[in-house]
Amino acid sequence: MEQEHNPKQTGTISKIEVQKKNKQRYNIYIDGDYAFAVHEDILISQRLQKGKEITASELDVITAEEQYKKAERAAYHYLSYRPRTRKEIKDSLLRKDVEAGIVEQILDKLETEGYINDLDFALRWVSERIQLKLKGPLVLKEELRQKGISSRDIAEALGQLEYEEQVDACMRLAEKKWDQVKKRYTEKREQKHKLMMYLQRRGFSFEVIQPVIQRLEES
Incomplete structure (x- = not known):
């Protein structure tokens, strides 16, 4: 834990010492007393050295x-853990009480460097979630909206989904649920209704669900 800042922080740097637990941070002493701590980047950029006068x-x-x-x-x-949206990073920094102006500067820099790209994020999200999580477009749209993706980027990402790709994912999901529905409900009409409701909650449209249920019934 770093020491608290000394009220007297201006004067002449009398000592600079590397911190024991973090070799990239340095304690700065002014006129013999601890004043503040800085990262080595600031130590270099501000040319902090013993004998320097700090105004x-x-x-x-x-x-x-x-x-x-x-x-x-x-x-x-x-x-470093996974790709993030602009909103996710913004919310994370604001939770750390970072000033809003600094947050926007960092977000703009990350976008310029290519670390943030909401459209790429949305494209990957849609492709992976429909294949691995078997979630339909309506659910994916809401998930992306909550992550702060713009309506335009959401529309473009969802536009990549082919109809047959949706039917395939919906079929895989329906096959997993079908046996459970048949065991719980005896009437075929009720079985069909419960399965349809389930698939709709998972984000698939009626145009996709209808042929899936028809194939199940035929098989």
Whole structure:
């Protein structure tokens, strides 16, 4: 845990020491007293060294850069697990009490670098979820909406789904559910109705469900 900032943070740097638990962070001492801690990136960019005079304006710059770099590292760490949408990263940073202005700067940078691409995210999401999770377009649309994907990108991603691809996923899902429905309900009409309701809740349209149920009945 870092020490609390010393109220007296301006003056001459008397000592710089690397932290024991984080070799990339340095404790800065002003006139013999601990003043603040910075990442090595700021140590280099601001040319902090023993004997350097720190003015109030320079301290403001150091503090702002430290806040930005800390938030930026948090964003890269959050992205390291899996791709994220712009909204997911924004929400994550805001939960860490990062200033809204800094958040937007980081998001714009990540988009420029290609780390954020909501359309690519939506395309992958739709392709993977319909194949692996057997979820239909209506459910996928809501999932993407909750992740902050724009209506235009959602429409483009869902537009990649071929009709036969939807029927295939719906059929696989129906086959898994069909035996359960037949065991629980005896009347064929009720079996058909319950299966249809289930497939609709999973996001498939009537145009996709109808031929699936017909094939099941024929088989």
